[in-house]
Amino acid sequence: MTGPVRLGVVLLCHTDLRLAARLARVWTDGGARVAVHVDAKVGAAQLAGLRDALKDCGGVVFSRRHRCSWGRFSLVRATQDAAAELLRQFPDTTHVYLASGACLPLRPISDLVAYLAADPDRDHIESVSAHDVGWTVGGLNEERFTLFFPFDWKKQRWLFDRFVDWQRRRGIRRKMPAGLSPHLGSQWWCLTARTLHAILDDPRRAEFDRFFRFAWIPDESYFQTLVRRHSTRVESWSLTMAKFDHTGRPYLLYDDHIPMLAESRCFVARKVWPGAARLLAHFPQPDEGHRQVDPPQPARISRIINQTVRRRVLGRPGLYMQSRFPRKDAENGKTSAPYAVIQGAGDIFHGFEGWLRRHLSCEVHGHLLGPEGAEFAGRTATGPGAISADARIRDRDPQGFLTSLIRITERMQVFQFGPRDNQALNWFMATDPNAHMLVVTGAWKLPLLHSAMPFDDVRRIFAQLQRIELEHLDVLNSVWVRARLHQYDLGEFLMNPKPILQDFMLQIDPHSAPVTTLPAMRDLTGLDGMLRRLRNSGLRPRLTGEDLPPIELLTNERAAAE
The missing domain is CATH 3.90.550 (Spore Coat Polysaccharide Biosynthesis Protein SpsA; Chain A)
Structure with missing residues (x-):
């Protein structure tokens, strides 16, 4: 030509x-x-x-x-x-x-x-x-x-x-x-x-x-x-x-796109919003008399748009929105940040929550899913982000309760859990890679030991809690678990609790204070007798009952460890 x-x-x-x-x-x-x-x-x-x-x-x-x-x-x-x-x-x-x-x-x-x-x-x-x-x-x-x-x-x-x-x-x-x-x-x-x-x-x-x-x-x-x-x-x-979103629709260009469009050095852009007055007034750039033949460089605006598409499709980690909330596994991560769940330690040690708070730089709560309501740190009626502690409000959407709490707070959240709590999130937490879980099975027996309740009530509650924990263990032992799980039976934990707690605390908080002393342990006297009486009544204690070492051995082992 x-x-x-x-x-x-x-x-x-x-x-x-x-x-x-x-x-x-x-x-x-x-x-x-x-x-x-x-x-x-x-x-x-x-x-x-x-x-x-x-x-x-x-x-x-x-x-x-x-x-x-x-x-x-x-x-x-x-x-x-x-x-x-x-x-x-x-x-x-x-x-x-x-x-x-x-x-x-x-x-x-x-x-x-x-x-x-x-x-x-x-x-x-x-x-x-x-x-x-x-x-x-x-x-x-x-x-x-x-x-x-x-x-x-x-x-x-x-x-x-x-x-x-x-x-x-x-x-x-x-x-x-x-x-x-x-x-x-x-x-x-x-x-x-x-x-x-x-x-x-x-x-x-x-x-x-x-x-x-x-x-x-x-x-x-x-x-x-x-x-x-x-x-x-x-x-x-x-x-x-011409850029398109994940549904194939063209993006509209608005006034706030002016800097990116100018930087792109593109000759023509589609599709401009008719009401973008500043955009239409700014472009095309004035002809300064000397021709510039440099090629378009849309890499930056393409990268920003691609990030926008990913954000639109995947969403923010742990943030649930209308477009993906009803669809299972459509979320971008179950939660937005790591958190820790401790099951059983609070039943073994008196004042465990306060002791843990002194050793960690995390936000340490009680039983967030407890039957009476969410036990926020300090036992406030309203938690971070104006989240209500009312059990009725929490239990309408337990997943939203937990994910909102984790997303809205800066510090890592640590809370207690057990078979007395709402079990609706068992699968959710077990399959969440952000979850750190320390589980001591059978520890829920210890509060029953000195509860002074009639034996028939103890037997009924024992059977109920044991059944709940066995169902939870089916979840924890499944091939779908993605949480970082540390699981011990009661006897195994009581034989050597200090290094177990220290290792777990270092995992969730590398700057945690060293464990030099443990909080006071519940009195285990009479545990063997309670388990024997339950067996004789026709109930079969599971998980820790048959394998629990003698109480004297546990006492000696703990004394030696301290």
Whole structure:
């Protein structure tokens, strides 16, 4: 190609024609010629307003109107007719840029012209083989070519899905026209007039149009496929920055995007919000007279948008929101930070909670899931973040109670747990990698030892608590456990409690105070007799009863350890 670059723009307008008129003038003020296609669904009054707004603007033509629908061939037909009209009215056009009525030029049009002039024979269009593409969202890759799509995806979704399923069952498979290899890409491109003429004037165009008429979303495949037939100099990259969310919807650009867009050095961005007054006033950047042909650098804004998509899809760790709350395992981590659960130690030692608080730099609570209510540190009626200690409020959503407490506090949360507590979170905590659990099985027996309750009541409560703990142990012994679990039976723990507690405390708080002394242990006198009497009454004590060492041995072992 010789001679200067003469830029033409095909502008596809569907809504907000006032914005489209403003952007069309930006293109013409930069020296481009513009062919405007207005969706046939737009009313005559709006069209007249657009024509009136551009009547003094040279280099603007209007093409034959088509009624456009998303994902239908009508969008391709509108582009074909507008491009043909542009090339007919302005035969010296060298490059044609496809844009929408919401595509905002960011840099001077002269920069874009200079960039194209640096390599005037190159076509700029994203064109990726359908066999390799992986960026389609909620759609089809190869099947969009091999199946028939006569129904509108948005307006006739039920028929669309049923017809696709029926074709799959029947093994229907259309063949691509000879000489074509299916490609996909962004619908926004910039082609040389030579390549565009070759596509529009191809002697087999009627055959190609007939095939793509029943493809799905042909505006993402028609020109992307045919450019490979007519061009050998394809830059597979769109000059329009168009970013999409995880559902495939384009991001809207607002006033607060100005710094990032300026830094991106992109030529054109889509899709601008019509009410972004400062954004529209800021761009395109003024033409300072010297041409800058540096390529777009959208890496930073792409990285920020990708992070936004991840945050939108995954959410913040441990933060549950409406879009994912009902769906199991759809959360980004069960909880937002590590926490510790201690089961049994409070039943063995008097004043264990206060002793633990003196050794750790964590927030140490009592039984947060206790039957009378949440035992916050200091036994306040309202915990951090105005979380109520009322058991009725807590038990309406125990998971929300715990995850909110962990998320809203800065320090690590440590609390006591046992078979007397609400067991609704057993699976939740056991499968949470943030949970540190110290479990001493059978320790709940010790408060019953000197409870002074009638034996029948002791037997009933013993059976109930033992059954609850056995069910909990089934959870803790499952293959799905992800918590950092330290589990001991009562006898094993009582033989050597100091190093067990020290190791666990160092794991949850590396700066914890060394364990030099232990709090006073409950009196174990009479434990053997209570277990024997329970066995003789027909109840079988489990877990620690049969294997518990003699009380004298436990007493001697502890004395030696201290």
